[in-house]
Amino acid sequence: MSEKDRIEEMEEMEDALEQEDPQEEKLRDQSGEDETEGADQHSREEELQAELEKEKDKFLRLFAEFENFKRRTSKERMDLFKTAGQEVMVSLLPVLDDFERALKELGRSSEKELFKGVELIHHKFKDTLKAKGLEEIEAKEGDAFDAEIHDAITQIPAPNKKLKGKIIDVVEKGYRLGDKIIRHPKVVVGN
Template identity: 35%
Template sequence: MFTLKTLINVYKEAILDGDEKTISEVESMISIVENEKNELAQKLSTFSAEINSGKEKYIRLQADFDNFRKRSEKERLTIRSDAQGEVIESLLPMVDSFERAKQQVMPETEKEKMIDTSYQGIYKQFVEILRSLRVAAVPTVGKPFDPSVHEAIGRAESQEYREGIVIQEFRRGFIIGDRLIRPAMVKVSTGPGKRKPTVATEKSTTVAGLDDR
């Protein structure tokens, strides 16, 4: 089979010799070679396009997979957070009971004091478990009223706190991370009003360990 270079040399000699037959044959062969070249170029172009399309599909597939992985992780964390929140919420009445007992029980005898110490030790362990789960008490007295974490069940004048500040807590509120588990029930100041001879400052109970954030 003639190479393109050989055909060109034969073509030149045919032109110099005036060999019309050879010139026609060579031109025909050159045309065939040119057509094959164009076909190969077209196939190469198509193949390159397919490669680029494959790369784009791979990139899209990779992006879809990354998005799926992120969604799955987010859903997993949400499910876990919801489950934790439900469990902790079910335990909050126990916290309330511990706090009420702490305020109401006044041990007098040595035996009662020993029982109270044991009781408070159990409560301390319970609080440590809650803290390990990132549970914290919602700040209340002295803080601005925040409807996202506070539930106002009363308003009253206060010489100590300006309007809009929480002055009393009726029930503790709790959060886990940035999520509210239960709002705190509070009373909110309406401002000083008329000054009275004596003012009894209302304080809230404290959940040991959960107030330190």
């Protein structure tokens, strides 16, 4: 069908519509328009409302995800700052152990001035490490053994019943950097 034929057909349809009763046509048009207009507007409103709810939900989820991300990265950064020097601290622990052994030996000798000098250096070294977050884990004879904190290197028969399941001797001190244990105290446990 050509363009010209379509135009002629449309004109014929318009003529046929004009010949109908104008009053009847008006009533039909008004009632039909009102119903379709109201239904169209109502359904369009519902569509927009549903779309708005969907977008709100997306936004809230995205916002919550972002807040969780911020919180998680902030916590990770804080943990990183707290334990940033862990490798250095772990490598300095044997030096600290050697200092303590040297102090024990110098305490037995008659050279009190040398002992005081080494003791002063030892305290300064410990204070510097403490300022960087290093803490000694307290473990002494008679404390209850805790597998989460202590590292039992051996078990020996307890000298008395009170020391059964308790620490009998501390072989090597333990340390924590911030909240993280970087070396567990090595202990002997009574059984």
